[in-house]
Amino acid sequence: MSIGNDNTSFNLMDRQWLQVIMKQNGAVLELSIKETLRRAKDIECLTGDNTIQQFALVRLLEAIVYGSLGNDFNEDAWWGLYERGPEDEDVWHRIEQYCDAYHDRFDLFDAKQPFYQVAGLHTAKHEVSGLERIILDVPAGDRLFTIRGGESLQTMSAAEAARWLVTVQAFDPSGIKSGAVGDPRVKGGKGYPIGVAWSGHLGGYICEGNDLWTTLMLNYVSRHAISAGHMDVDWTTDTPIWERPPLTQCAQDGYDQPAESTGVPRYFHGPATLYTWQSRRILLSHDGETVNGVLICNGDRLKPQNAENYEPMTSWRRSDAQEKKLKIPVVYMPRKHDPSRALWRNLPTITVADAYDVASVPERLRPLTFNWLQQLQLGTSLDMPIRIHAYGVEYGNQEAVIDTIVDDKLDLNLSVLTSKNPQVGDAIAKAVNIVDAGIRELAGFAGNLAKAAGRPEETPRAHAHELAYSQFDYAFRQWIATVTEETIDEDIARWKKTAKSLLYRLCDDLSQQASPQAIVGREISSRNPKTGETTSRHYDAAVAQIWFRAKINTIIPKEGE
Incomplete structure (x- = not known):
């Protein structure tokens, strides 16, 4: 050579x-x-x-x-x-x-x-x-x-x-x-x-x-x-x-x-x-x-x-x-x-x-x-x-x-x-934050289902997190390709509807996969580290879904709220 x-x-x-x-x-x-x-x-x-x-x-x-x-x-x-x-x-x-x-x-x-x-x-x-x-x-x-x-x-x-x-x-x-x-x-x-x-x-x-x-x-x-x-x-x-x-x-x-x-x-x-x-x-x-x-x-x-x-x-x-x-x-x-x-x-x-x-x-x-x-x-x-x-x-x-x-x-x-219009930047940041916050709550919902069934939370939370980002990946890419400076208000309103709909659907999919134990649920006790007081709360699939939807409505309020 x-x-x-x-x-x-x-x-x-x-x-x-x-x-x-x-x-x-x-x-x-x-x-x-x-x-x-x-x-x-x-x-x-x-x-x-x-x-x-x-x-x-x-x-x-x-x-x-x-x-x-x-x-x-x-x-x-x-x-x-x-x-x-x-x-x-x-x-x-x-x-x-x-x-x-x-x-x-x-x-x-x-x-x-x-x-x-x-x-x-x-x-x-x-x-x-x-x-x-x-x-x-x-x-x-x-x-x-x-x-x-x-x-x-x-x-x-x-x-x-x-x-x-x-x-x-x-x-x-x-x-x-x-x-x-x-x-x-x-x-x-x-x-x-x-x-x-x-x-x-x-x-x-x-x-x-x-x-x-x-x-x-x-x-x-x-x-x-x-x-x-x-x-x-x-x-x-x-x-x-x-x-x-x-x-x-x-x-x-x-x-x-x-x-x-x-x-x-x-x-x-x-x-x-x-x-x-x-x-x-x-x-x-x-x-x-x-x-x-x-x-x-x-x-x-x-x-x-x-x-x-x-x-x-x-x-x-x-x-x-x-x-x-x-x-x-x-x-x-x-x-x-x-x-x-x-x-x-x-x-x-x-x-x-x-x-x-x-x-x-x-x-x-x-x-x-x-x-x-x-x-x-x-x-x-x-x-x-x-x-x-x-x-x-x-x-x-x-x-x-x-x-x-x-x-x-x-x-x-x-x-x-x-764009030099601050509304454009705010809208893009808001769109991404909606996804991140919504998926955190979805992972929490999956964790609550696991709690209700008496199972460890870590794996279901991680699975929900991965599944949701894979679903949102396609949706966000499709949405951002259509956004313009002139239509930014309409675009962000459209994204809120898309994101909420997708989060609800993912929640429903996880609910349908819930085990009989999660549907029946159980009482879970927790101790307040500051006061030492012990309280008990019932966890089941239906209650977990109500909590989830309430949090999503806080993240993505209805128009006028």
Whole structure:
């Protein structure tokens, strides 16, 4: 097995490697970068071998858009680009000219500056790992739980290798890496952990339109999205990796963040830098255009504390623990996705920014992407259905393995995301709160049925909780897709009726499954810990249902109450 071949070329600008779904007929094609950008209005979306590939590859294309068109533009300039698109010769000329200028940096197998890699990278023993190290859907050390095996792990095409290369630079787990010769951080031939790759820190969001160009534009954020209260934020040094000199096996000054500089913003630079961050030093082993191995070493360390004005595609939460640890007055951390919690349940945190006094510090921040779309006032100008697509990774075992991949989508009207009307935010929050409160009461009802039957409560409560959220998941997604700013009062009234009806039906279903013991019921005594007084209360299915309905009527009152 050898690394590199001077006679081989696979340039991603010209060769087909990006997987796309076409709008007209749903066909899945492989296209080059230039073809993909040129035909972006004819493409529905990117696809790939794994859902997090889509996130990494959209960010790669977005970095090319930043390189081509810049990050210092106003609302009118954005609108012009959005409406004209790559079919406009002036717009396409700027993109094509940029792609041609950096064409040589996109050759996957270039002998001196291979794309997203380091030429000549090697260990003291010249080891090369198998392809399971680059395929992030292969569980570490266990091939039994993957669709891949045998020959499919021994080799792969250059096109697939390129897709995984971009994904690994975005989401590679932490843990010990191979020790590159010449890297002063290596000890005993090993590269000790520097943390997960950059995108692994995020609870990623992409706003998707009905074609790829719309998607790229909806996520194309100007530096003017930064509020006036953050005049010290500087994107002028923001550049994608291919605009900088080729990397070596060593960490790069000004990018590799020392541990003592955690939380210091100057290492972030801006979105194009972060979208192409080189968390690892990598070199593919290949035989012609067939890849047969990979070497992965440590790259540039970067932690996410206080990157909220540089990384547009995640929301943020204020962290008291990090403020104490770093001794910094204010620290924001990315709000990662909870794999057990549907995206719509977090909708209030991303559709409406906190209202706060300019002198105060908000506890949470929306993604810069959403703030920029609100600044553009797209919701008042376009009645556009969009899709919020959430991506993320949950790591396990000291972040050295991937446990769960988050992939959730939510269709809604753009006005819901960009509205400045506080009634919209209140209505969305109220709709989600109704569900959460109603399901808590339903779980309590299931627990009361168990009490009446003389059985433990924990399992019935958990079952009711899981069943109810699965039922509400479909109902809420159907409802939110129809909500608009103009009809918000009617929409929330409609949701209250839907939610109450569904909660009553779930209660009736549980009642019909009640055991004879629960129907008859029993007396249950309880002791007041403060007074020491003991009281007795009768529990049965009918009484439990009366209690439940009374509580639901409190949560969702009838109109006029």
